[in-house]
Structures are given as C-alpha cells and as structure tokens.
Amino acid sequence: MKAAILHGPNDFRVGTVETPKAGPGEIVIKVKAATICGTDIRILRGKKTKGVRFPSVLGHEFAGEVVDVGQGVTRFKCTDRVSVDPVVPCRACAYCRIGMENVCLNRQAIGYEFDGAFAEYLKVPAVAIEAGNVFPVPASLDYRAAALAEPLACCVNGFRNAGVKLGDAVVILGAGPIGLMHAELARLAGARFVLISDPNGMRRDAALARGVTHVCDPEKEDLAAKLKGLTDGLGADVAILAIGVPSLANDALALVRKGGNVNLFAGFSTGDMPPMDVNLIHYNEIIVTGASALTRQGYETALNLLASGQINGDTLITHEFTVDEAPAAFAEAESGRALKVLIRDA
Ligand SMILES: [Zn+2]
Ligand SMILES: [Zn+2]
Known part of the structure; x- marks a missing residue:
C-alpha cells in the first residue's frame, strides 16, 4: 500500500509498505479520511519529539471502513464504518484510576507508537479495541467530518x-x-x-x-x-x-x-x-x-456533536488531497491558507 512515511525531521516521502493484515484481536481499516493536525506539522519540523519514531506513519485524526477482522474480534465486522480515538489509555495507572486517562502514564497512541492514518490502510491494535477506542460512525455523519472527532x-x-x-x-x-x-x-x-x-x-x-x-x-x-x-x-x-x-x-x-x-x-x-x-x-x-489530549468519553461527545449537526465539521475542511499528494497536503496545512487539510482515499 501507499503510505506517507516520516523518515526524520523534515524528511517526509510517499512510499510503498506492506499492507497490514489483522492479527488476533486486531482490525484493519481502509482509511477514508484523515486530517492533518498542527501537532503533525510540529513533528515534521522536529519541534515535537516525544514518542516520535523514525520511520513511521503519522496521522491520528481519521475514520474508515473495516476491511479485515482478526480472530477473536466480535464487536466489528467488515464494511463497518468506524472512527478511532487514537490515544489508548492503560486503564490501570494512577491517572486512569482518577479519571484522567488523557494523561495516562502508559498511554500509547496511533500516529505515534503505532503507525497512523496517512496511508491507504491502518491496523488498529488489539489494545485499542479492548479499551473501547473504536467507535461506530453514526449514519448521519460522513467520514470527512468523523475524522474531526479527534481534534474536537x-x-x-x-x-x-x-x-x-x-x-x-x-x-x-x-x-x-x-x-x-x-x-x-x-x-x-x-x-x-x-x-x-x-x-x-x-x-x-x-x-x-x-x-x-x-x-x-x-x-x-x-x-x-x-x-x-x-x-x-x-x-x-x-x-x-x-x-x-x-x-x-x-x-x-x-x-x-x-x-x-x-x-x-x-x-x-x-x-x-x-x-x-x-x-x-x-x-x-x-x-x-492546561489541556492534554483527549478521553474516550470526550471522543464520544465529539462524535455526537458532529453527528447531530451542533458542530459543522464539513465546513472546517478546506482542502483535500490523496495519500500520494501528502507532502503537498502538509505544505498547504503549513501555509496558513487552509483550515483543515484532509487526506482521503484515492
Ligand atoms: Zn491532533
Ligand atoms: Zn493509565
């Protein structure tokens, strides 16, 4: 599959990597919509380094269709429309126990520790499914707006x-x-x-x-x-x-x-x-x-606000590109001419 790969600070190229397959407890989604976050740009420019790996695939604001379901996964099936809270809390540390899972001591995130959504497909790790980080996208919500549930x-x-x-x-x-x-x-x-x-x-x-x-x-x-x-x-x-x-x-x-x-x-x-x-x-x-990341509860609230039309996600997206065009998409996002820049399936 095609993926936009970050090889190092300021070194971001589209390449071909192996298409992920769902192992036990995992699902694979075809990424339908992934939006660029200011944090992605800070990572690309070497201004944010914590939790960043090279090479890796960025992209933590996304939604897509389930195309492969691993052994033991019962809550999702192929063709399901899903979006994912990318920050997976451990649910056991001192902060998770007091309801501050957004600052979990052992948190792992898709787009950081796990490869992210600026690619044709994305593997959702078993821990994310177990923790309830995968949400059905309400029928009234399109993939583009569903991707915005994360920043919201x-x-x-x-x-x-x-x-x-x-x-x-x-x-x-x-x-x-x-x-x-x-x-x-x-x-x-x-x-x-x-x-x-x-x-x-x-x-x-x-x-x-x-x-x-x-x-x-x-x-x-x-x-x-x-x-x-x-x-x-x-x-x-x-x-x-x-x-x-x-x-x-x-x-x-x-x-x-x-x-x-x-x-x-x-x-x-x-x-x-x-x-x-x-x-x-x-x-x-x-x-x-202050403010740090998000919670699963906040993600659900955001999805509901978008699906009910209380917040219009569509009009926040001003530019669209394909994975092939990811470097141009980042340049647009950095230019100040855009609101949200979306990378969608070809
Ligand atoms: Zn973000
Ligand atoms: Zn924790």
Whole structure:
C-alpha cells in the first residue's frame, strides 16, 4: 500500500509498505479520511519529539471502513464504518484510576507508537479495541467530518478546564480549526459572546461565517481595548489560547477579568519559556489551566456533536488531497491558507 512515511525531521516521502493484515484481536481499516493536525506539522519540523519514531506513519485524526477482522474480534465486522480515538489509555495507572486517562502514564497512541492514518490502510491494535477506542460512525455523519472527532474531543477536554459558564464573555486567540471549534463549544455552553483574534483574514472570515459575532485583527486593532469595550472594562471571563505562540500566554493574562480563567490549550515547542507577568496571576487571582489530549468519553461527545449537526465539521475542511499528494497536503496545512487539510482515499 501507499503510505506517507516520516523518515526524520523534515524528511517526509510517499512510499510503498506492506499492507497490514489483522492479527488476533486486531482490525484493519481502509482509511477514508484523515486530517492533518498542527501537532503533525510540529513533528515534521522536529519541534515535537516525544514518542516520535523514525520511520513511521503519522496521522491520528481519521475514520474508515473495516476491511479485515482478526480472530477473536466480535464487536466489528467488515464494511463497518468506524472512527478511532487514537490515544489508548492503560486503564490501570494512577491517572486512569482518577479519571484522567488523557494523561495516562502508559498511554500509547496511533500516529505515534503505532503507525497512523496517512496511508491507504491502518491496523488498529488489539489494545485499542479492548479499551473501547473504536467507535461506530453514526449514519448521519460522513467520514470527512468523523475524522474531526479527534481534534474536537481534544477541544472538549480543554474546554472543560476552561470552565465556560452561561453568560460568559469568551476571548479566543487563534481562529484556526481549534479556535473555531472552541468558539462553537462556547456558543453551545451559553457564552454571551465570543471574540476571536487572528491576524489571518481568511480565518477571521471563517469565524464570522460560523456565527462568531466579534473578530479582531490584532495587528491593526487593540484587542484588549476592544474586549474591554465589550465588558464594561473588566475583560473576558475566559481566554482560550488556540495557537502555540508562547508570548500570547502573557497577553492572555491581561485579557481576563479578576478571577478569570486562561486556558493554554495549544501546545508549545519543547523548551519554550516565555516571560510572564506573574503578578497578574497573583493579584488578579487568575486561574491558568492546561489541556492534554483527549478521553474516550470526550471522543464520544465529539462524535455526537458532529453527528447531530451542533458542530459543522464539513465546513472546517478546506482542502483535500490523496495519500500520494501528502507532502503537498502538509505544505498547504503549513501555509496558513487552509483550515483543515484532509487526506482521503484515492
Ligand atoms: Zn491532533
Ligand atoms: Zn493509565
């Protein structure tokens, strides 16, 4: 089969590898849709190294059709439409036991430890099937949107930490797919408004098209002043950092009211140590929260939000390529011209 193989940092080529076969407890799916994540680009550029193998196949946001079922698998059959939560928790460590399987000490992930979805076929390991990481795709949901259940589930996880409540004022930094998903979650959670900031005009337009009422070009407008104008001078209840620019973490501290929540959703590069005005956290009693990966429960929530139309996945996908064209797909994803870039079956 064809696969996009990462041989090392900045060394990404399409090649031919053996088509996987389902061993005991495993299934093989024909990948119908796989989307490129910002993390994939950080791995390609050598900015994320933890858990990364060479050579390997990336791709952890995907859905497909079951085409081979291994001995002992009873819950799935050929032709089933499935999508997969790629992060497999051990279900036994201290974190799994307290309901934080997203930070499981022994977690293994498809697209990292196991080969991922930028290929024609993908083998789902037995541990993922045992743990319940494989989900039927609801009939109302197409493969393209089902692939987005993974990033949306990550947003669901971070969004819980952000603690948006009814009537809140929410500011989101970054109007890429992640920022747009957070904006929709904020609307669903009853935020009174969302202000989203991004220097990229295409992304601001995408936010407006999705019903976000306030956008800001931070290169031309004073974001803090705009936000204060909307909140009687107080600032937002919640700020969500949806782009991994380290200096924005400090900016976000100045955008929330006293007692507000700053959620550092986006990942940063290894070694990023931006200066922070710690007195803002101290005197303003700001709650700073993080976000790491996803849970199986969050994945199911995400699938349901997409299938019910509460969140429109289709319109987040702006570009499509085949596996053969994977390097071009990555270039597009990196260009800033795209929202989500999809790699689909030929
Ligand atoms: Zn991802
Ligand atoms: Zn665990």
